Amino acid sequence: MSLEGVQPKAKNMDSKQELKDAQEVLVKEADSITAAADRLSENFSQAVDNLYTERGKVVVSGIGKSGHLGKKLAATFCSTGTPAAFLHPSEAVHGDLGIHQKGDPVLFLSNSGSTPELLALEPILRGRVARIVGIFGSTGGQLATKVDAFLDSSVPEEADPLGIVPTASFSVSAALGDALASALMKRRNFSEKDYAQTHPAGQLGRNLTLRVSDVMHLPPKTACVTKETQTKDLVIEMTKFPLGAACVTEGEKLLGIVTDGDLRRALNENENLLQLSAEKVMTKSPQTIAPEILLGDALKVMEDRKSPISVLPVACRKTQRLLGLIRLHDIYTPSGN
Numbered sequence: 011m012s013l014e015g016v017q018p019k020a021k022n023m024d025s026k027q028e029l030k031d032a033q034e035v036l037v038k039e040a041d042s043i044t045a046a047a048d049r050l051s052e053n054f055s056q057a058v059d060n061l062y063t064e065r066g067k068v069v070v071s072g073i074g075k076s077g078h079l080g081k082k083l084a085a086t087f088c089s090t091g092t093p094a095a096f097l098h099p100s101e102a103v104h105g106d107l108g109i110h111q112k113g114d115p116v117l118f119l120s121n122s123g124s125t126p127e128l129l130a131l132e133p134i135l136r137g138r139v140a141r142i143v144g145i146f147g148s149t150g151g152q153l154a155t156k157v158d159a160f161l162d163s164s165v166p167e168e169a170d171p172l173g174i175v176p177t178a179s180f181s182v183s184a185a186l187g188d189a190l191a192s193a194l195m196k197r198r199n200f201s202e203k204d205y206a207q208t209h210p211a212g213q214l215g216r217n218l219t220l221r222v223s224d225v226m227h228l229p230p231k232t233a234c235v236t237k238e239t240q241t242k243d244l245v246i247e248m249t250k251f252p253l254g255a256a257c258v259t260e261g262e263k264l265l266g267i268v269t270d271g272d273l274r275r276a277l278n279e280n281e282n283l284l285q286l287s288a289e290k291v292m293t294k295s296p297q298t299i300a301p302e303i304l305l306g307d308a309l310k311v312m313e314d315r316k317s318p319i320s321v322l323p324v325a326c327r328k329t330q331r332l333l334g335l336i337r338l339h340d341i342y343t344p345s346g347n
Contacts (some may be wrong), residue, residue, distance in 0.1 A: 017139065037178065038169040042178040043185045049162050056159040058193045059219070060141040061115045067093035069110045069140075072119030073100065075176040076183070080119050083187040083250050085107050089208050091200035099127035103134070110138060118144040121179050123151020132156050145186050147179050161186045162188055213342065217306030222299055226324045227333035228251055234332070236304075237266070239290035241276070244268060244288050255321045257332055258292045264325050264332040268294030298325040301333055305341050312338055 052139070061068050068087055072080040080096050088096035094133040102110075102155050116135055118128050123146035132153070137140060144153055144160035154160055163186055169177040194200075206218035233256035248256045248268075258266040268291055276291040277283050283291075299308055299322045312319050324334040 029173075033302040035169040036275065038167065039178045042165040042169075042182050045165075046161075046163060046182045046186060054160055054161065054189070054193070057143045057161055057190060058197065060143050060158045061092075061190060062194060062197050063113075063115055064271060066111060066114045067095055068117055069095055069097050069114050070117045070119065071097045071102070071128065072097050073098070073125060075180055076119035076121060076125070079180060079184055079187065080117075083117070083119075083191070086188065086191045087194070089197045089203055089205070090195045092191065092194045092209075099125070099131050102131055107134065110135065110140065113139050115141045115143065117187075118146075118153060118157060118160075119146065119183060119187075120151065120153055121147035121183070123148035123153050127244065128153060129156070143153065143190075145183050147183070157224070161190075214306075216341070217309065218304060220305045220308075221301065222303045222305065222308050222324055222336050223301035223334075225305065226301065226336040227251075227340070228334050229257075229332055232257060232335045235268075235288050236260065237287060237292070239271075239288045240284065241286045241288065241291060244285040244291075245273070245284075253321065253335055253337060255323075256288070257323055257335065257337065258288050259332055262331045264323055264330050266291075266294045267321075267323055268292045269321060278301040296323060298323045298330070298335065300324070300327055303345060307314070308336065309338075309341050312341075 011347075024108045067085075070084045070087070072078040077096075077098060084094040084096040085268060097106060097109055118125075118132075120128055123144075129152060132142065136330065142157040144155060144157040145163050146160050147163045147165070149160075149162055149164065163179060163183040165178040165182055167173050168175055168179060202214070203218055206215040209215040210219060231251060232253060233244075233251040234254055235244050235247055235258055237246075237257075237258055237260065244256055248270075255267055255269040258268060267290070268288060272291055272293060273283075282288060297311075297319075299311060301324050303311075308322070312322060322336050323332060324336055325332055
């Protein structure tokens with residue numbers, strides 16, 4: 011009988027022991043980060059000084075697990091206001107060095123502190139007037155004497171069962187890289203608005219860059235009725251424009267709003283609901299929102315209240331002229347209108 015494709019059965023493990031082992035990994039990594047924080051001194055500010063640049067970019071370089079981390083840190087720098095790029099040290103000498111421009115600061119990542127590829131790259135970068143910062147897991151490595159500043163990412167032990175897999179050391183290096191990115195953010199006075207500019211597709215970006223007018227439903231695509239409209243016709247109009255509410259107007263002026271909730275409450279209180287006028291079931295002088303309000307502020311208006319609301323009329327502050335309707339759903343998802 012062929013054993014090809016047959017998977018070995020997993021050993022029956024004690025779930026309580028697995029939980030304990032997992033907790034031990036997390037505690038070891040957390041303790042290692044705390045210890046690295048305690049070791050920080052003026053060398054951290056020196057590292058930030060060397061990486062800060064008003065022109066150019068930070069080039070991050072490492073190999074193996076440090077290379078994977080380097081790609082992550084380069085992405086973090088980019089998204090937080092510090093232009094950055096990852097450079098593989100082996101590929102650098104085969105053409106990729108072109109990504110480094112004269113004067114670009116460099117961040118070396120090495121757990122051993124003696125990575126041969128980085129040692130070979132260092133004099134080349136010096137020839138390109140580069141300041142070099144390192145995050146090293148060994149302060150006695152050769153690279154420590156060749157950089158302008160370095161941060162100590164050493165750990166007493168790795169967190170895996172064998173004590174050899176880059177786990178705790180990786181977490182410490184990642185945390186130190188995040189600390190550098192955070193410090194550079196402050197140096198650049200990087201704000202939430204700046205962050206939104208680099209994340210226009212994310213919810214934070216939508217909240218800080220788009221306004222109510224960008225996503226609201228215009229009156230022609232909104233259920234609009236008069237105060238005399240019978241509830242039966244109001245429901246038909248709301249079915250035609252299924253936005254969860256109908257605006258009651260007099261000319262262009264907003265008088266009230268009828269939501270799905272208003273209809274349910276009215277049905278519970280009136281047997282002849284369909285014969286009532288919109289005026290009898292509407293919420294008079296409802297809360298409105300202005301079209302120039304940012305989506306993030308509109309979200310707070312709708313959610314940060316005792317009874318959250320899912321739809322709001324958009325109206326002119328002074329005249330109460332109806333301009334549209336916005337739903338909570340429109341804030342989180344492009345409406346297509």
